[in-house]
Structures are given as structure tokens and as C-alpha cells.
Amino acid sequence: xxxVHDIDVFHGDAQALDKVxxxxxxxxxxxxxxxxxxxxxxxxxxxxxxxxxASGTIRFKDRDITGLPSHEVCDLGIGQxxxxxxxxxxxxxxxxxxxxxxxxxxxxxxxxxxxRVYAMFPRLLERASQAAGTLSGGEQQMLAIGRCLMGEPxxxxxxxxxxxxxxxxxxxxxxTIRDLAEGGLTCVLVEQNVAVSLRLASRGYVLENGRMxxxxxxxxLLADDRVRKAYLGM
Amino acid sequence: MNPFTLLAxxxxxxxxxxxxxxxxxxxxxxxxxxALDRYLLSVFFLIFWFATVGQAWNVMMGLCGQLSLGHALxxxxxxxVGAVLWVKFxxxxxxxxxxxxxxxMAFGAAIGWLGFRFGIEGVYFALLTIAFAEVTRIGFDNxxxxxxxxxxxxxxxxxxxxxxxxxxxxxxxxxxALALMVAAFVICAALRRSRLGHAWLAVREDxxxxxxxxxxxxxxxxxxxxxxxxxxxxxxxxxxxxxxxLFPSQSFDIARSIExxxxxxxxxxxxxxxxxxxxxxxxxLGQTLIALVEKIAGRAIPGVNLVFxxxxxxxxxxxxxxxxxxxxKKKLGIPEERS
Numbered sequence: 001x002x003x004v005h006d007i008d009v010f011h012g013d014a015q016a017l018d019k020v021x022x023x024x025x026x027x028x029x030x031x032x033x034x035x036x037x038x039x040x041x042x043x044x045x046x047x048x049x050x051x052x053x054a055s056g057t058i059r060f061k062d063r064d065i066t067g068l069p070s071h072e073v074c075d076l077g078i079g080q081x082x083x084x085x086x087x088x089x090x091x092x093x094x095x096x097x098x099x100x101x102x103x104x105x106x107x108x109x110x111x112x113x114x115x116r117v118y119a120m121f122p123r124l125l126e127r128a129s130q131a132a133g134t135l136s137g138g139e140q141q142m143l144a145i146g147r148c149l150m151g152e153p154x155x156x157x158x159x160x161x162x163x164x165x166x167x168x169x170x171x172x173x174x175x176t177i178r179d180l181a182e183g184g185l186t187c188v189l190v191e192q193n194v195a196v197s198l199r200l201a202s203r204g205y206v207l208e209n210g211r212m213x214x215x216x217x218x219x220x221l222l223a224d225d226r227v228r229k230a231y232l233g234m
Numbered sequence: 235m236n237p238f239t240l241l242a243x244x245x246x247x248x249x250x251x252x253x254x255x256x257x258x259x260x261x262x263x264x265x266x267x268x269a270l271d272r273y274l275l276s277v278f279f280l281i282f283w284f285a286t287v288g289q290a291w292n293v294m295m296g297l298c299g300q301l302s303l304g305h306a307l308x309x310x311x312x313x314x315v316g317a318v319l320w321v322k323f324x325x326x327x328x329x330x331x332x333x334x335x336x337x338x339m340a341f342g343a344a345i346g347w348l349g350f351r352f353g354i355e356g357v358y359f360a361l362l363t364i365a366f367a368e369v370t371r372i373g374f375d376n377x378x379x380x381x382x383x384x385x386x387x388x389x390x391x392x393x394x395x396x397x398x399x400x401x402x403x404x405x406x407x408x409x410x411a412l413a414l415m416v417a418a419f420v421i422c423a424a425l426r427r428s429r430l431g432h433a434w435l436a437v438r439e440d441x442x443x444x445x446x447x448x449x450x451x452x453x454x455x456x457x458x459x460x461x462x463x464x465x466x467x468x469x470x471x472x473x474x475x476x477x478x479x480l481f482p483s484q485s486f487d488i489a490r491s492i493e494x495x496x497x498x499x500x501x502x503x504x505x506x507x508x509x510x511x512x513x514x515x516x517x518x519l520g521q522t523l524i525a526l527v528e529k530i531a532g533r534a535i536p537g538v539n540l541v542f543x544x545x546x547x548x549x550x551x552x553x554x555x556x557x558x559x560x561x562x563k564k565k566l567g568i569p570e571e572r573s
Contacts, residue, residue: 086443090439
């Protein structure tokens, strides 16, 4: 569904991504793991059209989307749940969700998607008229995910969805992602929680210093000595 | 959507008590002139005028989060275009409003494009707006066709002239400015509930998150500058005909830019009632102070109201940093503005 081929990305003079390639099949969870500063967020932002790659191509559903601006990429059905949740703090939960449905593809399906999101996260319905900044961390993450789903995406990129959440809530979030994938959504999951994300994913990639050093199925990577040493402390 | 359903929706969604308050206010203001003398009429003109430009500025800052400290630019441009077309070509300001608005929009678009295209944000964007106002002031200072630094004057026609050409006394300007204030309020209320208004709020709250949701941040910001500059230019035309004179050193002055933004800040940034409330509080106090100082000192001391505004701003930030309207709204039991 998504095909990233040999992209180079620079932030000023510093190279963030070096010949990175990635393949995300339809209805799968693909995990990208790596240390801080390895380029995971750069990769997500580049796919989302927020950075322009210096070279290489990005294809989505057999269409070249390299260099398209972010609002056009979103409108093709690529959503993202950005790192740190990024809800609009002074706007209400309902307003936050409405912001997710601003893009053209989602406008007509607003009522249906809202119903779906509220059914998935009943807590959000309870707090619909509450300012998003007053929600707990876990609720804000639910809101961020719900807001993204309001955009009617076919592929969602999750950037560190469990960051800063209580362990019990982390389980909720990951279960949500698994349920979404089972419901037909294609997911890219960037997680510091390597063991869990690789177990969840059908395919994983290891990103180190801007390069893809390893790839394979989730189980293969979990069994790989280098992964076990570097990320699982075994 | 036709205007009637739009209006019905506005009435439907706005807090009821706030609407009652507003209706009473407008009704009182419509009949008030019977009890007002010329001086008070002109004070009310200033209140309405500052509420209007405050509302316009609030579109950029309060809704979209873009700080402009050069809004006098659009007042001056609107004023000059309207005045020059009337004096030199005999074109009625009722028509000249169109080119006046277009010129201001072009300047707004230029500033916006430079700022937003090249990622100039926050304070640096504010500096850009100041720079544009200053450069334009210098340009008009040296442009002899419009009188240069010596100013440009609109002759006061004998017998008052006709209302459609904005030639008349304080009563005419009272009603014109009242209409502007009401129109600005209705426009902003409609915008806030529109898709564009939602995009502005998203950009104000978190531009990165807005981008991640597929909102075209550049276009939203451009729309904010253009709408804001257009609304300000209309007020600028009216102000020029009210004053009947234009000086570059006043029209494009940063002091005026600052004075314009005080009402929305003190009333409540990003709220619809804030600019109106702020103007109703600040302008009468400022005018009273000017009159008082003149009486005590025996002569007018220019800028004394600005000193007062500065003090008011400091007190405000201390006690109600979000502005008076959010505080008052809570006291009156008016629920949050829903969108």
C-alpha cells in the first residue's frame, strides 16, 4: 500500500535519513523501532509531507506522492497520530474531533465517523464538551487517535503512542491499535516499546542513525541477536 | 447556505443570554442619540470604531494566532484610497470602499505571503507588520500627489453634503460606525463557526498538529490576514471621512496600531464580545481622562490617554489575563461559546 524507496532527508546540513526504504502492505501493522534520534519521526513526517526528501520516492496506492504538501497527503488517506499527542488544549473534545474531519475526503462522513469514534472511546463522549487540556494523558491519546480517525484514513502512522502513559493505559492504546488493524486499517507503528510493538506487528524495521539496518517479520526480529542485545537488553 | 438559514443558525448556537444582552445593547444604541450631545456622539463613534477594528484585528490574533502590530497600515491605506478617490475623482466613498478594501487586501496578502511562506513566525512576524506600516508611512510622507507629510484634506462641503458620500455631522458617523460594529460582529460570528474559522482555531492552538490533520496552514493564515485587512480598511475609509484629514505620521503610526489592539486584548482575545466590551471600557475612560487633564492643566497633553491605556493593560494582565469578557461571562452565567 505504501512504498518508500531510497529516501534521503536533510535537516539543514544534518542528514536525518539515508537511503531509507520501507514497504507497508495493506491491512498490516508495520513496526519501526530504533533509538532516539534514529530518524523515526523524520520518516513519519516525510511520508506525511511535512518534510521534503532530497531524493527517493514515496508511493501510496500506486501513486507517486513524493513532495506533495501535507494537506494533500492527508486527503489521500494517510493520517498520523503525532508524538506527544498534540491535542488542541483549549478547545473541547468535540471541537478537537471536528478538526480531524476538515479534509475533503472526510467532510461527508463526519456524523458516521463521530459515532464510530464515540463508540470506540465512550470516555470521549462523556467528556465531549470538556476542554481537551483537562483530560488525562491516556484520554488525550484516545482523543488524538479518534481525531485522526475522523479524517477517514486508510493508513495511520502512530508516533510513540505509549510515550508517557501509565502501563495499564499503554495496554489500552496498543489494544486499540490492534483492533483498528483487525478492522482493516493499515498501521505504521513507531514505538520505543520494542518488544510489544514487534509482537503486534506483522513486519518490523530497525532504524539506526538514519539507516534501515534490519527488517523482517516481527518474530524474526524478536529472535534476532542484534535486536535482543540492543533493544531488549538480553 | 442562504443568509436566512445562516442567521438562524447563528442565533441558534450562540448563548441565549449573550444574545439577549446584545439585542438590548443594539436597541438602546439605536435610540440613544436623542439623549446625546455632539461630544458624546463623537465619543460613541470612537467606541464603535475601535470595537470594529478590534474585531478585525482579533480575526488574525484571537482566532488564528498571528500577531500584527501594524494594523494602522490598513486603516491608513483604506483612508487614503477613499479620500483620494473622492477628492480627486469625485468617486463616492460608498463605491471607493471596494478599491480601498482591495488595496489593503493586497498589502495584507503581501505581508502574509512573505511571513508565512518563509516561516517568519511570532515576534518576527509582528516586526514584519511594523516594518510594512513604517515603510508605507515614509512612502506617503514623500508622495506629493497625496499631500506628502503636510497631509491630505477632505473639504467639508457647505450644508453638510450627502450621507452616501459620508459628508455629515456626528449623528451620521454615529450610525455608520454602529452599523460597522454590528456588521463586524456578525461576520466574525459567522466566520468562527465556518470551516475556515475552525481551521484558524486549529492553527492558533497548534500549527504542527493542524498540519498533521491535513489543514492547509498557509492558506488559513493567508485568509486570516486578508479578511482582517479588508475589514480594517472599511473602518479606515470611515475614519478618514470622519476626521476629514489624513497625515501619514498619524495614519500609519505604530501608536495607532497599538491603540487598536488594546480593546480586544483587554476585552478578551479570541472572543466575539471581547473587542466590543474592551472598546466600551477603554475609549470612554481615555476620552474622560483627556478632557480632565485639559481642564486641570489648562491645555491638552497629547498621549495622556496612551499612558492610561498602558496602565490599564498592566492591571488587566495582573487580574484577568484572559480578558474581561471571559471573566464577566462566568459571572453572568453565560455558557461557553460553542462552535
